[in-house]
Amino acid sequence: MSKELDLKLKIWRQEGPNVDGKFETYEANGISEDMSFLEMLDVINDNLITTGEVPIEFDHDCREGICGTCSLMINGQAHGHEKATTTCQLHMRKFDDGDTITVEPFRARAFPVVKDLVVDRSAFDRIIEAGGYISVNTGAASDANLTPVPKEASDTSFDAAACIGCGACVAACPNSAAQLFTSAKLGHLNLIPQGQAQRFARTETMVETMESFFGSCTNHGECHEACPKEISLDFIAFMNRDYVKAKVKNRKLAGQK
Amino acid sequence: MTATATSPSGSTPIFQQKRQMPFPLNIYQSAIGRKWVMALTGIGLLGFVLVHMIGNLHIYEGPARMHEYAESLRTLGGGLVPKTFVLWLLRLGLIGMFVLHIHSAYTLKERSRKASDKADFIGGAKKYESKRDYVAANYASRTMRWTGPIILLYIIFHLADLTWGLVSSEWAAGDPYHNVVNSLSNTFIAIIYVVANIALVMHIFHGTWSLFQSLGINNPKYNKLRRNLATALAGIVLVGNLTFPILTTIGFINEDNRVCPPGDLECLVTQAEAH
Amino acid sequence: MTVLDSKIPDGPIADKWNNHKFSVNLVNPNNKRKFEVIVVGSGLAGASAAASLSELGYKVKVFTFHDSPRRAHSIAAQGGINGAKNYKNDGDSVHRLFYDTVKGGDYRSREANVHRLAQESVNIIDQAAAQGVPFAREYGGLLDNRSFGGAQVSRTFYARGQTGQQLLLGAYQALAKQVAAGAVELHTRTEMLDVVLKDGRACGIVTRNLVTGQVQSHSAHAVVLATGGYGNVYYLSTNAMACNVTAAWRAHKKGAFFANPCYTQIHPTCIPASDEFQSKLTLMSESLRNDGRIWVPDGFDDSRSPNEIPESERDYYLERKYPSFGNLVPRDVASRNAKTVVDQGKGVGPLKNGVFLDFKAAVERDGEDLVRSKYGNLFDMYERITGENPYKVPMRIYPATHYTMGGVWVDYNLMTSIPGCYAIGEANFSDHGANRLGASALMQGLADGYFVLPYTIGDDLAGRLGDAPISTNDPVFTQAEAEVQGQTDRFLSIGGTRSVDWFHRELGHLVWDYIGMERTKEGLEKALSEIPALEEEFWKNVCIPGSGANLNSSLEKAGRVADFFGLAKLMAKDALDREESCGGHFRSEHQTEDGEAQRDDENFAHVAAWEWNGPDSIQTRHKEELTFDNVALTQRSYK
Known part of the structure; x- marks a missing residue:
């Protein structure tokens, strides 16, 4: 039989975006250590529902650490204290019996609270819409193997592309900056041959859209620590360089090198 | 970009560039551009701090050599230019870098403050109701917005104390050795110098690492060295600059064997x- | 007699698609902007279709209940995507992929659709690579392939263990490009709750804004359902929590035939449930079977730790029973065998609900580093979930529902039996027959979205030039809105004592027990009597606190579970009527002496498509006969 935990939870409750919220305290007893953090919240909600109370809203979907829907600041850390782990994959065996756990939504002005622990992260979509793509209409592509991509470059590009867009970087950043998210997409697309044609235009528009929603980076490195996919700070440096290049370069003569 | 997307609650931009300024000012319009300016001016200011410290080591050679060093700064450029011309150029450059460094820092901080619902003036965004656990951010990085203003106040005091002679009635123009010993013998002032220099070193420690990020100087081959360089520079400045107030306070730097009276430049x- | 016209084009199999593309009606480029298309769902199929249609010039509206299109569950596919490129020079071809897919589907799919899928598979790879999808590459910079799911050729393109994520991001980014260009109107956190028909044609949908509760109508010339599969009817599955059948089911209730609901795929390598509050099961990529060996202890109820059990007391049952395929037998075979040994009482783990997948031999042969380079992220994930280190202790795995081959019936143009309403991706039934091959789900979703629907949708639209979309003030819309609002109000007023999740869990138990890996006549009949009883209790005793005017996930789930009840009954009915075993549908009464699925090609080589007859009567079963002119029907054997 697996170990069981008795926990006290302080959970942020907020009716809607324009209403004040506050912490409510809940008891969760007999929690199996094999449960995930979200399953523990399910248990609390099930109890709330059967007593006719309104359950706690929280974002979640795939529960296998890839969709990026789940969020939650758990004891002051985005996705909790376990490294490289999303909230849905954080398991209760990482907590101790008798713990008090504080749960808050991800906070930033660009992430307004929708309800309880659910926030609106659509500002990320605006950043991608500003240039986080390679413009290739369906059907226009040539044979995939006509463009070799050095394996090392492809691997680095993938390291950046692994971003799941959860927003933990913004949540953890003392400045509410979205540098890690934006630079991950730029790192993905700017490092491979397919992405070169739009490289500098993309960098310029994505960075400026990012800056219209989010704060400014002060190189603390909190984002990297919070990132469930361990996206490297190197991509931020890469973005900074590409942005200034984008401002200086004469793109009409890009072919001249 | 036409934003036709309809998100139920949505988030509204906190900042919008009204219009693009002409190059190169448009770089300074963006936060990344400002970080870049901060990094470049940071390099300049860091250079000044190092040179200043090295020059001040002349104090260990006694009052005469100290005066000679001070005089050599005024005659930089030799006979080619009027006396103190180059020095003033350097000073103007320094002032320019200070202004840009401080302006970009302040405006960036304001942007970050706007990006969080609950933010305080200096400490940055204090976003969470519960206790916040920092993992990567160290004391130095989190206190940049404290150490910066401390350094600024200190510089004003430092100028008033040793350049303008506003603090002590015994200040003597053109005799830095005397002025330094006179000032730092006051334990209270010595403590100010110690505290301010610790702030300066912390600022340098984070700033040096940070500027590589801001400038995008990044290569896995030497990324590790960036931290080492930051530590080394901070260490050198710490040791160098702290020797002056400490050694004066304990009496190692003194005027006991002084030949010329204070302020007697000819002597x-x-x-x-x-x- | 049949009312189903599959519209399969004439001609030899290899030419059907090309002939069809030539013969369909075209919409003039300048006229495309006059047509509005609604796409529901933003996964691989939905996002790729929306992007491609808007690139062609159609006015597209996309609806997703997620907060961003990038969250769709296509993102969780791990293994890879098939493409008949023959980059490996191992004899692959469009025809071989076609053949393997029909055979893998146990001869219950449409030849013409499958061949088209195989043809388009190569274009998908090109498209994705051009979008910057970081497929695995060799040192020369060219694309790498691996053999997947027992295929005899290496035709699977992959992006670490995150192929679905990377392909979805590619499609999402293509969609984002169109949104930015103002060509697509994106509605997030908006759930489709009904299809609206006027004069027998689909003319729009009714949605509920999940944040404000607002019920709203949207009209269009065509409605495309790209809403995924219904695996969550089992409650525990590898699907995401929000995956549901609602869009497809509500279309079914409006006249779309629902085909082959009993064809569900059970994936053999998932992490077993650990307790009753388990909310979902996590899939471990099938590629693990390339190097892992599956076994159970010889003895019953063996509680020793696996490393203490000597070789002589282990039963490597797949290697024993299927010497040539061994651990790489198809999914259904591997799953059923796991169930057999667990049912015998040889299961492992605290709940005795798994079998071992052992990497000891691989680690000894190749070294831990090589094993880590291949499966590192999967092993890490396993350790995070179970707290056990698979390099040292064998993994525990058990089958779980993973994909549903059944779905909304569509013709060759991907149009459902409601004119103007289309179903693409997992939501339709068309390409996988009774069983889907590994790495084919991503292929089908993208083929439908990028390369099939954009051509075939014009066939119907061309004839409707000049028709304005129906006004959303039309009575058909206001009535549909009232019905949607009525259901919401009804849910909120029940005021029972049990949560929606409780009912879903109970329903899942029934469906898993009776319509799971192995089905019997008695079990299915039991399901048909127990499910309605539970459904009745649901409508009396479910408790949904809160209001309908803001975010209320209980309310959302209630609507979805209500539809799962209807679907579960139809699954049981369909499984009961299909008196044969094929692919994912295994009837114990119909098996060979070796315990393999026994097809009845004479009587059941057809698609069963069910027609809704109103809430109080059972659906009518229609048949679409399947003909096999290019593939010889054989009994599968993996000995």
Whole structure:
């Protein structure tokens, strides 16, 4: 039989975006250590529902650490204290019996609270819409193997592309900056041959859209620590360089090198 | 970009560039551009701090050599340019870098403050109701917005104390050795110097690492060295600059064996030449 | 007699698609902007279709209940995507992929659709690579392939263990490009709750804004359902929590035939449930079977730790029973065998609900580093979930529902039996027959979205030039809105004592027990009597606190579970009527002496498509006969 935990939870409750919220305290007893953090919240909600109370809203979907829907600041850390782990994959065996756990939504002005622990992260979509793509209409592509991509470059590009867009970087950043998210997409697309044609235009528009929603980076490195996919700070440096290049370069003569 | 997307609650931009300014000012319009300016001016200011510290080591050679060093700064450029011309150019450059460094820092901080619902003035975004656990951010990085203003106030005091002579009635123009010893013998002032220099070193420690990020100087081959360089520079400045107030306070730097009376510049010049 | 016209084009199999593309009606480029298309769902199929249609010039509206299109569950596919490129020079071809897919589907799919899928598979790879999808590459910079799911050729393109994520991001980014260009109107956190028909044609949908509760109508010339599969009817599955059948089911209730609901795929390598509050099961990529060996202890109820059990007391049952395929037998075979040994009482783990997948031999042969380079992220994930280190202790795995081959019936143009309403991706039934091959789900979703629907949708639209979309003030819309609002109000007023999740869990138990890996006549009949009883209790005793005017996930789930009840009954009915075993549908009464699925090609080589007859009567079963002119029907054997 697996170990069981008795926990006290302080959970942020907020009716809607324009209403004040506050912490409510809940008891969760007999929690199996094999449960995930979200399953523990399910248990609390099930109890709330059967007593006719309104359950706690929280974002979640795939529960296998890839969709990026789940969020939650758990004891002051985005996705909790376990490294490289999303909230849905954080398991209760990482907590101790008798713990008090504080749960808050991800906070930033660009992430307004929708309800309880659910926030609106659509500002990320605006950043991608500003240039986080390679413009290739369906059907226009040539044979995939006509463009070799050095394996090392492809691997680095993938390291950046692994971003799941959860927003933990913004949540953890003392400045509410979205540098890690934006630079991950730029790192993905700017490092491979397919992405070169739009490289500098993309960098310029994505960075400026990012800056219209989010704060400014002060190189603390909190984002990297919070990132469930361990996206490297190197991509931020890469973005900074590409942005200034984008401002200086004469793109009409890009072919001249 | 047409934003036709309809998100139920949505988030509205906190900042919008009204219009693109002409190059190169448009770089300074963006936060990344400002970080870049901060990094470049940071390099300049860091250079000044190092040179200043190294120059000040002349204090260990006595009043005459100290005077000679101070005089050599005024005659930079030799006979080619009027006296203190180059020095003033450097000073103007320094002032320019200070202004840009502080302006970009302040405006960036304001942007970050706007990006969080609950943010305080200096500490940055204090976003969470519960206790916040920092993992990567160290004391130095989190206190940049404290150490910066401390350094600024200190510089004003430092100028008033040793350049303008506003603090002590015993200040003597052109005799830095005397002025330094006179000032730092006051334990209270010595403590100010110690505290301010610790702030300066912390600022340098984070700033040096940070500027590589801001400028995008990044290569896995030497990324590790960036931290080492930051530590080394901070260490050198710490040791160098703290020797002055500490050694004065404990009496190692003193005026016991002084030949020329304070402020007697002719005597100092003769002394130096006799060396 | 049949009312189903599959519209399969004439001609030899290899030419059907090309002939069809030539013969369909075209919409003039300048006229495309006059047509509005609604796409529901933003996964691989939905996002790729929306992007491609808007690139062609159609006015597209996309609806997703997620907060961003990038969250769709296509993102969780791990293994890879098939493409008949023959980059490996191992004899692959469009025809071989076609053949393997029909055979893998146990001869219950449409030849013409499958061949088209195989043809388009190569274009998908090109498209994705051009979008910057970081497929695995060799040192020369060219694309790498691996053999997947027992295929005899290496035709699977992959992006670490995150192929679905990377392909979805590619499609999402293509969609984002169109949104930015103003060509697509994106509605997030908006759930489709009904299809609206006027004069027998689909003319729009009714949605509920999940944040404000607002019920709203949207009209269009065509409605495309790209809403995924219904695996969550089992409650525990590898699907995401929000995956549901609602869009497809509500279309079914409006006249779309629902085909082959009993064809569900059970994936053999998932992490077993650990307790009753388990909310979902996590899939471990099938590629693990390339190097892992599956076994159970010889003895019953063996509680020793696996490393203490000597070789002589282990039963490597797949290697024993299927010497040539061994651990790489198809999914259904591997799953059923796991169930057999667990049912015998040889299961492992605290709940005795798994079998071992052992990497000891691989680690000894190749070294831990090589094993880590291949499966590192999967092993890490396993350790995070179970707290056990698979390099040292064998993994525990058990089958779980993973994909549903059944779905909304569509013709060759991907149009459902409601004119103007289309179903693409997992939501339709068309390409996988009774069983889907590994790495084919991503292929089908993208083929439908990028390369099939954009051509075939014009066939119907061309004839409707000049028709304005129906006004959303039309009575058909206001009535549909009232019905949607009525259901919401009804849910909120029940005021029972049990949560929606409780009912979902109970329903899942029934469906898993009776319509799971192995089905019997008695079990299915039991399901048909127990499910309605539970459904009745649901409508009396479910408790949904809160209001309908803001975010209320209980309310959302209630609507979805209500539809799962209807679907579960139809699954049981369909499984009961299909008196044969094929692919994912295994009837114990119909098996060979070796315990393999026994097809009845004479009587059941057809698609069963069910027609809704109103809430109080059972659906009518229609048949679409399947003909096999290019593939010889054989009994599968993996000995």
